[in-house]
Amino acid sequence: MNVDERRAHAISSWVRRILRACKQQLICTWFEHKAKRRPVGLQLAKDLTGLFYKPFAAFHRTSCLRFGKMQSMLKQRSGVRAAQPARRAVQVRAVAAPVKAATSKSPIVTPETAKDLYYDMVLGREFEEMCAQMYYRGKMFGFVHLYSGQEAVSSGVIRQLRQDDYVVSTYRDHVHALSKGVSAREVMAELFGKKTGCCRGQGGSMHMFSAKAGVLGGYAFIGEGIPVGLGAAFQSKYRRDVLGDEKADSVTCSFFGDGTCNVGQFYESLNMAALYKLPHIFVVENNLWAIGMSHLRATASTAGDQDPHIYKKGPAFGMPGVLVDGMDVLKVHQVAKEAIERARRGEGPTLIEAETYRFRGHSLADPDELRSKEEKAKWLARDPIPQLKKYMIDNGLASEADIKALEDKVAEVVEDCVKFADESPKPERGQLLENVFADPRGFGIAEDGRYRYQMPGFSSGTAVVS
Amino acid sequence: MLPALARTARHHGLFTKVGVRGFASQVSEMTVRDALNSALDEELARDDKVYVLGEEVGEYQGAYKITRGLLQKYGPDRVKDTPITEAGFTGIAVGSAFAGLRPVCEFMTWNFAMQAIDQIINSAAKTLYMSAGQINCPIVFRGPNGAAAGVAAQHSQCFASWYSSVPGLKVLAPYDSEDARGLMKAAIRDPDPVVFLENEILYGQAFPVTPQVLDKDFVLPIGKAKVMREGKHVTLVSFSKMVGYCLKAAEQLAKEGIDCEVINLRSIKPLDRDTLLASVKKTHKIISVEEGWPQCGVGSEISAVMMELAFDELDAPVLRVTGAEVPMPYAANLEAAALPQIDDIIKAVKSIA
Numbered sequence: 001m002n003v004d005e006r007r008a009h010a011i012s013s014w015v016r017r018i019l020r021a022c023k024q025q026l027i028c029t030w031f032e033h034k035a036k037r038r039p040v041g042l043q044l045a046k047d048l049t050g051l052f053y054k055p056f057a058a059f060h061r062t063s064c065l066r067f068g069k070m071q072s073m074l075k076q077r078s079g080v081r082a083a084q085p086a087r088r089a090v091q092v093r094a095v096a097a098p099v100k101a102a103t104s105k106s107p108i109v110t111p112e113t114a115k116d117l118y119y120d121m122v123l124g125r126e127f128e129e130m131c132a133q134m135y136y137r138g139k140m141f142g143f144v145h146l147y148s149g150q151e152a153v154s155s156g157v158i159r160q161l162r163q164d165d166y167v168v169s170t171y172r173d174h175v176h177a178l179s180k181g182v183s184a185r186e187v188m189a190e191l192f193g194k195k196t197g198c199c200r201g202q203g204g205s206m207h208m209f210s211a212k213a214g215v216l217g218g219y220a221f222i223g224e225g226i227p228v229g230l231g232a233a234f235q236s237k238y239r240r241d242v243l244g245d246e247k248a249d250s251v252t253c254s255f256f257g258d259g260t261c262n263v264g265q266f267y268e269s270l271n272m273a274a275l276y277k278l279p280h281i282f283v284v285e286n287n288l289w290a291i292g293m294s295h296l297r298a299t300a301s302t303a304g305d306q307d308p309h310i311y312k313k314g315p316a317f318g319m320p321g322v323l324v325d326g327m328d329v330l331k332v333h334q335v336a337k338e339a340i341e342r343a344r345r346g347e348g349p350t351l352i353e354a355e356t357y358r359f360r361g362h363s364l365a366d367p368d369e370l371r372s373k374e375e376k377a378k379w380l381a382r383d384p385i386p387q388l389k390k391y392m393i394d395n396g397l398a399s400e401a402d403i404k405a406l407e408d409k410v411a412e413v414v415e416d417c418v419k420f421a422d423e424s425p426k427p428e429r430g431q432l433l434e435n436v437f438a439d440p441r442g443f444g445i446a447e448d449g450r451y452r453y454q455m456p457g458f459s460s461g462t463a464v465v466s
Numbered sequence: 467m468l469p470a471l472a473r474t475a476r477h478h479g480l481f482t483k484v485g486v487r488g489f490a491s492q493v494s495e496m497t498v499r500d501a502l503n504s505a506l507d508e509e510l511a512r513d514d515k516v517y518v519l520g521e522e523v524g525e526y527q528g529a530y531k532i533t534r535g536l537l538q539k540y541g542p543d544r545v546k547d548t549p550i551t552e553a554g555f556t557g558i559a560v561g562s563a564f565a566g567l568r569p570v571c572e573f574m575t576w577n578f579a580m581q582a583i584d585q586i587i588n589s590a591a592k593t594l595y596m597s598a599g600q601i602n603c604p605i606v607f608r609g610p611n612g613a614a615a616g617v618a619a620q621h622s623q624c625f626a627s628w629y630s631s632v633p634g635l636k637v638l639a640p641y642d643s644e645d646a647r648g649l650m651k652a653a654i655r656d657p658d659p660v661v662f663l664e665n666e667i668l669y670g671q672a673f674p675v676t677p678q679v680l681d682k683d684f685v686l687p688i689g690k691a692k693v694m695r696e697g698k699h700v701t702l703v704s705f706s707k708m709v710g711y712c713l714k715a716a717e718q719l720a721k722e723g724i725d726c727e728v729i730n731l732r733s734i735k736p737l738d739r740d741t742l743l744a745s746v747k748k749t750h751k752i753i754s755v756e757e758g759w760p761q762c763g764v765g766s767e768i769s770a771v772m773m774e775l776a777f778d779e780l781d782a783p784v785l786r787v788t789g790a791e792v793p794m795p796y797a798a799n800l801e802a803a804a805l806p807q808i809d810d811i812i813k814a815v816k817s818i819a
Contacts, residue, residue: 166565200598209597216564216601217593221584227554228589231561238567242543243514268554275549435599436633438657 109330113159114388114397115406117329120159121151121385122410124175127184128360130414131174131191135364139422140191143220144205147175149359152384153285154179156332157253157352160340166214166252168229171206172285172358173218176255181213184417194424201427202435222256223263226282229254230269233280233343240346249344253281253336259290261310262299267317270351274318279343281336284310284353285326291362292370314351326354327382330391357382495672496680501643502532502664505650506570508682510540513568516654519546519559520572520609529574530610530669556582556607560589563605563659570654573609576625576663590659591634606653611639611663612706612757613794613805622794624758626705629661630735630767636688637735639663639705642673645732648686656688663734665707691738693745697727700815701745703768704755705731708806712755715811724819734764742768743776750781753814755806760788782818787811 109117128146135144147154150172158167158179169176177187182198190197191205198210207218216232219225232252239248260266261284273280288295299308314321324335332354339350357379361368392398398406496504510516522529524537524547537545548555552573559569573579579586590603613622630637636658640646646664653660678684694709695716702712709730716726727745731738746752752772754765765786772784790804 168561199596199600202598203596207596209593209601211597211600216561217589218596219588221588224557224584224588227557227585228561228564230554231558231563232565233561234558235562235565235567238517238543238562242517265553265557268549268551269557271549272551272554272558435595435597437636438594438599438602438604 108395109333109397111392111397113333114330114392115402116159117155117333118385118388118392118398118403119406119410120155120179121329121388122407123184123413124151124154124178125385126410126414127178127187127417128174130188130418132360132364134191134418140205141193142204143171143363143365144191145172145363146360147172147358149379149383150285150287150326150356151175152329152332152388153255153283153326153354153356156329156354157255157281157283157336160333160337161214161251161253163212163214164250166216166229166232166250167255168216168225168232168252169208169218169255170222170225170257170260171218171220172257173208173215173255174205177208177210177213177215177218180210180215182208182210182215184413185420186210188417188421189424192421192424193426194421195427195431196420196424200431202431222260223265226254226256226260226269227265227272230273230278230280233273233278233349234276236279237276237346249279249346251279251281251340251343253283255283255285257290258284258286258288258295258310259293259298260284261313267313270313270317270319270349273349277346277348279346280349281339281343282314282349282351283336284351285356286310286353287356287358289358289362289371291366294370309353311351311353317351319349319351321351321353323353323355326356327379327384327387329384329388493674493676494680496643496675497670497672498640498643498646498664499530499532499669501646501673501675502650502669503534503536504680505647505654506533506536507539509570509651509654510536510544512682513654514544515566516568516570517544517546518570518572519548519555521548521550521574523547523572528572530666532664532669533572552578552581553585556585557589559605560585560603560659563590563603564593564601568604568654570606570608573607575621575666576609576611577621577623579607579609579625586629586635586659586661587632591632594658595634602657603659604657606650606656606660606662608650608653608662608664610666610669612665613789613801614666616796616798616801617794618796619793624663624756624789625661626663626734626756627758627763627767629663630737630764631762632735635659635661635735636733637661637663638688638733639665639731641668641706641709641730641732642671643675644673644679645686645692645730647675647679648684649688649732651683652685652688655685660688663706667707668710671710686732689733689736689738691732691741692730693727693741694730695726695728697725698749699725699751700819701727701729701742701749701752702755702811702815703729703731703742703745703752705734705764706757708755708757711806711808711811715808715815718808719812719815719819724815726815731764737767737771739771739775742772743779746772746776746779750779751818752780753785753787753811753818755787755811757789757805759791760786761791763788785814785818787814 125148128148131140131144131146134140154175158176163181167176167180174187178184186198187208190199190201190203193201195201198208203209203218206220208215209217216228217225229252236248236250239245286295290298295308301307302309302312311321311323322335325331335352339352342350359380389403393400506518518533518536523533524542524545527534533545556571559571563569586607590605594602612624626637626639629635636656638649638653638660640649653662694713702716704712712728716728719726727749729741729745754768756764765788769784769786772780787806787810789806792804794804795801
């Protein structure tokens, strides 16, 4: 059969199917009418409409597939996506507890908050650009993954956290550490591998830790950090429920990407966070690319959709899933605020999918050949920093002079941190063997070398074991 | 009120001389299962940051009944049943340890911990180093290790050598009830991640325990081996179930005039090199006995260490008695052939004695 014959056959089989379904529906409606005394005409009209619409849509989809129109349909869809300037945040109501919808108009924030967000985003951007420069000059080495373009997510979520809240991230963690409060000097020195770094040069770009600021890493294995973040949230709940600390309401945010959403640990964590109602927020920074693997190629579409939607996996596990425009810091800020407050109240976890984009490659060693120039240009046009600047000026939250002052301050801080890192000493050789164990001798041996259990007074009398 | 007074008085040692409890210095027996159970019980009572999590630890009373009674005593907040998500719940335990709690994470067997090995090694073991001392991980990973009876290839692996090669982990392997109690308490009180390798066959075996072992603060030092039996002809060094086999082999060999010294390693990492060296200086011959596979096993490490540090003391090569280099077969006779038996140890000793 050629294309026309096939088409005719398909249409006629479709017509036959519809007629058969109508006949079946007529019979059912008739019986319902008889059994429940419903008005036949109206019921029939409703049933038949439903009957017509679904197969038609299905037919359109399957016929395109069958006739090899898949490519053009995909292009059409991507064209439609490209044409849309900005996606609105869509709300998904979960069985658990609803989160208020993020409105399409950017919400109002105070001038202080707006300035803080702007400063943090510009710091993140300038810091990462400086990292690129330093890498190409040979001051930084190994794997360096830059965050340029995604600042709205980090600033929008983390700037609202307290010092006793926790953040867990992947290898793209410089800006998370900066937003959480680790000083730029310490981060840059750590990247240079110097003794004055936040981890004394032992962690590096992918392993930023700070006990003071509540940054629990920095993990190279994607998906590994999420259960660790859950653990910190578990600790907060345990302190409240078991240790009786009424004020224990610290929240943990785990940041990870679209690639992580196919890792088993992600699903294990979703289940347990909802099961134990942990104060934990899953923040997916969906930048559409996992190194060179497009999200659309790697992830199956959620049922009934054309594209894979990560936020829809939240309700499947019992928590609200929210999609937000990750290039608009104020929208991220509002969604995160609700999720954080929900968690603090003890209502459990939230899954936030922020649609964002990284302007640079996966790492500084990535030639970044697979992403099209058009795609990059489209997302560059949605840069979060000029967006916020425009918003602040238009709404009177800050003047041009204020903004310039913030930008100058950032330039100063970045220059200073490079100078500091450059001039800092490298770690001594002796540092190599330090910090393998917190107690190297092993418990049971006291400081003076004697066995603890042989020391007088160590144990008093015999115990009763019930 | 009177019982309360009596209790307080007893605690302060006022009435012990009078003998309120009537406890003579007799030695009682305790199974390894009860030893672990009582150790966990006492540590949970002592520090309320300690909690236990794992599969079937709560309502099922423990897959091997090690955590029997703990749920009833401490409640579901401190004895948590988890879904079958090793990587997930191990990660939760590790993260909560980073944040200040002291979890005891049970694996139903150490084979299942392979699902969570990423969290054990990359998060728990390495984080203190990566964070340059800022964030430590006071966690205990425990569960039965090595072959049981007829549980076939995927349930019978010995993981001692894998975990003992990782810097940042302490690896303990108790043999008897005294080891179980003392090492478990030491592991829970230790500020570092501890891999605690138990043995399913030993759970039901009873060993004598002194009142000192029953003390609620009885803690054994980590990193110290125990000389179970003194001897002068050959040193047999092993850990866990194989210590029992070595002791039996030593008994039989004693009848033939060969006097074996049996060392129970207790701690695979840090390895107690001093005790091994002292023993080799006495006997000049050493045999390592383990259940695991030969290549890169614990015996390999002992051989290397003995060769490096005691080359001139050795009168014979260091022999290794290990499990066969096969995945564990199911058939009972093949399984027996795949594991070291007492005769294998005797044969090895006679070949160099």
